[in-house]
Amino acid sequence: MSVNRQQDLPGCVRHPDRPTGLRCVRCDRPACPDCMREASVGYQCVDCVNEGAKAVRTPRTIGGARATRSRKLTVVPTLIAVNVAAFALTAIQAGSIVENNRSTIFQDGTLVPAFVSAGEWWRLITSGFLHFGNYGGYGPVHLLFNMFALWVIGRDLEVALGRGRFLAVYLLALLGGSTAVMLFGGAGSGVAGASGAVYGLFGGIAVVVFKAKLNPAPVLSLIAINVFLSVALPGISLLGHIGGLVAGALATVAMVYAPAQRRTQFQLGACAxxxxxxIVAVAVRGAAMDCTVSDGLYYLCAGA
Structure with missing residues (x-):
């Protein structure tokens, strides 16, 4: 009797050789236990579950990256590690943590507009990963301050923008600081440090706060205090800080205000x-300087 009843049952839609009395609550097709999944109400077949998953919109961050439950950071710790490693290399090469500027790595990587004008373009980027150990006479405080600020501001901004977009903002801010020094600084002024990039993160987090319609007072106060310190304290590159701040803010505007349609293409185009x-501004300024460099020394710069 039970055998006959089982034979009268319809076969599973995915496994026709398996009679079943179960049906999907969504499509009402017969499905065996292996093909059923628990839903909010009753059970659905595998096909309906997969179809429903396609219709669910993937959650995105304010910058358009895939939102995840994990707040695990990748870019910020990597940037900190690179900066610390660069400082360690210069200190080892110079044999001192407070006079690491004697290192050839430091001397060849510091931003000096005259050297950039002569073709040493890498200094625009490498200078953002070098820190003077005797900054202000207090040992490696230059590195510690910048890395602390990078951690505090960067961890929230990386989560908000996503890894790739955050890295783009950081590098554009770094380049923005170098560009400001090239355009308005002296031909022989030496500049190094991640401050320009960090200030770009200040600008970026301010843009995110405005976009999210949060209270901007704390962030704006922090920016104002740091700009004041840039003016008040000696030996600080105000040009690098302001250039980084502006470039970082502009890059973040492109990230968070990009139209939903073709968001990634717009972000890539705006950042490029x-x-x-x-780069064009630096090239024009460098050509105007027309500096001659020999044996690590620069000579007369026509437009400086």
Whole structure:
């Protein structure tokens, strides 16, 4: 009797050789226990579950990256590690943590507009990963301050923008600081440190706060205090800080205000355009300087 009843049952839609009395609550097709999944109400077949998953919109961050439950950071710790490693290398090479500027790595990587004008373009980027150990006479405080600020501001901004977009903002801010020094600084002024990039993160977090319609007072106060310190304390590159702040803010505007349609393409285009403008500005300024460099020394710069 039970055998006949089982034979009268319809076969599973995915496994026709398996009679079943179960049906999907969504499509009402017969499905065996292996093909059923628990839903909010009753059970659905595998096909309906997969179809429903396609219709669910993937959650995104304010910058358009995939939102995840994990707040695990990748870019910020990596940047900190690179900066610390660069400082360690210069200190080892110089044999001192307070006079690491004697290192050839430091001397060849510091931003000096005259050297950039002569073709040493890498200094625009490498200078952002070098820190003077005797900054202000207090040992490696230059590195410690910048890395602390990078951690405090960067961890929230990386989560808000996503890894790739955050890295783009950081590098564009770094380039923005170098560009400002090139355009308005002296030909022989030496500049190094991640401050320009960090200030770009200040600008970026301010843009995110405005976009999210949060209270901007704390962030704006922090920026104002740091700008004041840049003016009040000696030996600080105000140009690098302001250039980084502006470039970082502009890059973040492109990230968070990009139209939903073709968001990624718009972000890539805007960031590429910003980078191109800065590179062209540096090239024009460098050509105007027309500096001659020999044996690590620069000579007369025609436009400096």
């Amino acid at each position: 355009a910003l980078a191109l403008v800065m």
